[in-house]
Amino acid sequence: MALHTEHEIHRRRRSRNVGLGLVLIAFVVLVFALTIVKVQSGDMMEGFDHQPRVSELPREEPASQEPATEAAPAVTAAPEDSQ
Known part of the structure; x- marks a missing residue:
């Protein structure tokens, strides 16, 4: 039969708990x-994932199989210097 009073901190x-x-x-x-x-x-919806979205790219027609008119540049080795 003890009287129990609630403390102000409680x-x-x-x-605060109710507000949170x-x-x-x-x-x-x-x-x-x-x-x-x-x-x-x-x-x-597609997220931004640093990748091109295939659904947004325009349709491309297949490339024709014609030979290239320009030759690729030749790669030459640099001469080695002996010391």
Whole structure:
């Protein structure tokens, strides 16, 4: 039958915990809502991964098998100096 009073520190801690809980719930709701909106948009989404997207490149016609008119430059070895 002892009277138990709540200490002020416990009230403050509970208040902070409730506030943090509400912020976390709001963040989860925001992420969920953004996910739903992106999924419902229906567009083909591709992330930016530093690679060319094949779906965005223009179609190329196959190259013809004609011989090249210019020859490739010849590579010559540099003379070695003996010392």
